[in-house]
Amino acid sequence: MNLRVQAEADLFDTLEDSDGFGLPVELINPDTGAIQTKSANDPTLDLSGQILYDTLVVDPQSGLEMVIHKPVVTLRRSSLDVIPEAGKGWGVRIPETPDPTANKTLHYVERAPEDGKAIGFIRLYLTEVVQE
Amino acid sequence: MNQAYQIIRDSIRRVLAQKADGEFLVAGYQKRGKGADQVVSKSRLVEVYYNRGDFPKSGGSQGGPNKHNCTFRIDMTAAEPAKGDKATINDPNATAAEVAQALERMKASDLLADKSIDELFGHVYRILMAADNQDFDLPVGFVASRWVDQFNKDEPIERGKLTILTASCLLTCSTSEDVEGYTGVQAGDIVDVTVQLETDIPGKAGTETGA
Numbered sequence: 001m002n003l004r005v006q007a008e009a010d011l012f013d014t015l016e017d018s019d020g021f022g023l024p025v026e027l028i029n030p031d032t033g034a035i036q037t038k039s040a041n042d043p044t045l046d047l048s049g050q051i052l053y054d055t056l057v058v059d060p061q062s063g064l065e066m067v068i069h070k071p072v073v074t075l076r077r078s079s080l081d082v083i084p085e086a087g088k089g090w091g092v093r094i095p096e097t098p099d100p101t102a103n104k105t106l107h108y109v110e111r112a113p114e115d116g117k118a119i120g121f122i123r124l125y126l127t128e129v130v131q132e
Numbered sequence: 133m134n135q136a137y138q139i140i141r142d143s144i145r146r147v148l149a150q151k152a153d154g155e156f157l158v159a160g161y162q163k164r165g166k167g168a169d170q171v172v173s174k175s176r177l178v179e180v181y182y183n184r185g186d187f188p189k190s191g192g193s194q195g196g197p198n199k200h201n202c203t204f205r206i207d208m209t210a211a212e213p214a215k216g217d218k219a220t221i222n223d224p225n226a227t228a229a230e231v232a233q234a235l236e237r238m239k240a241s242d243l244l245a246d247k248s249i250d251e252l253f254g255h256v257y258r259i260l261m262a263a264d265n266q267d268f269d270l271p272v273g274f275v276a277s278r279w280v281d282q283f284n285k286d287e288p289i290e291r292g293k294l295t296i297l298t299a300s301c302l303l304t305c306s307t308s309e310d311v312e313g314y315t316g317v318q319a320g321d322i323v324d325v326t327v328q329l330e331t332d333i334p335g336k337a338g339t340e341t342g343a
Contacts, residue, residue, distance in 0.1 A: 028221065029232070032232055033228030033230065033232030033233075033235070035231070057290070060287075060289060069292040069293070070293075091231075091235050106218050108216070108238055110214060110241065127290075128292075129218050129238065129293075131219060132217060132239070
């Protein structure tokens with residue numbers, strides 16, 4: 001098998017496998033309102049991705065590194081019905097804690113996604129939403 | 133006794149606090165950073181402190197009073213989360229069209245923080261430049277030609293679900309400083325703590341034994 005194809009197939013193990021780092025994710029398309037809950041690669045499986053709940057940033061006031069609660073979701077592109085584009089406010093529901101059975105909370109994609117097209121994944125930076 | 137610029141600084145703080153009308157909080161200079169969750173929505177913070185002063189030589193005399201062109205810096209801090217109709221988006225009975233509409237109306241946190249800081253500056257500017265505030269509640273003639281010179285906005289900073297945004301404006305005015313001279317420190321009662329033992333002869337201390 002071509003190495004590139006193999007690497008893309010391996011994303012199932014690294015990002016989506018529920019026995020590994022995979023956690024269920026729901027993507028809400030801002031154009032249609034459609035909610036994707038199942039993987040486009042295998043509709044019998046939940047759409048899953050790797051979620052980092054906290055992000056390391058540099059505080060501009062002190063110059064020190066600090067950890068903030070800002071989830072980042074990495075998804076396998078081939079598992080998505082539609083690829084989120086920059087400038088469009090996608091909704092994303094992720095488990096509150098790194099537990100697949102935890103309640104899901106609504107987040108909003110404020111920042112442009114990091115598009116690893118050649119590698120086969122996409123990274124979304126999320127902001128939790130407060131009821132207006 | 134406080135100098136005129138200190139009295140004006142305190143008066144600016146007082147006037148802003150009195151007229152804030154629940155829109156913001158007023159504090160003195162706070163060197164340490166503020167937590168984003170402390171300045172959300174109407175808890176946005178305004179800090180006033182003396183920034184610099186010019187004393188034109190032509191505006192004074194050797195014995196005073198001296199003209200003092202003061203510059204006060206007013207820092208503003210606000211934070212906002214992303215807001216939207218979460219209930220509709222999370223409602224399993226909502227139609228796709230309703231979900232799409234709710235997502236379209238979603239407001240990003242950086243935009244809301246930007247709007248909040250603009251609104252905050254509007255309040256501060258209106259209070260400082262209002263005709264009835266030109267003396268900052270001080271006796272007429274104590275402060276003159278107050279003017280908001282500059283407004284400057286910083287970059288938004290992400291803090292978890294909140295985006296924090298800071299801005300500052302400069303307020304200039306003139307006053308007159310009296311030179312009272314150094315008043316010194318009045319000494320209190322002096323307590324002499326020197327140990328004086330009349331029978332203690334240096335070099336001859338020892339145990340006295342009976343003869």
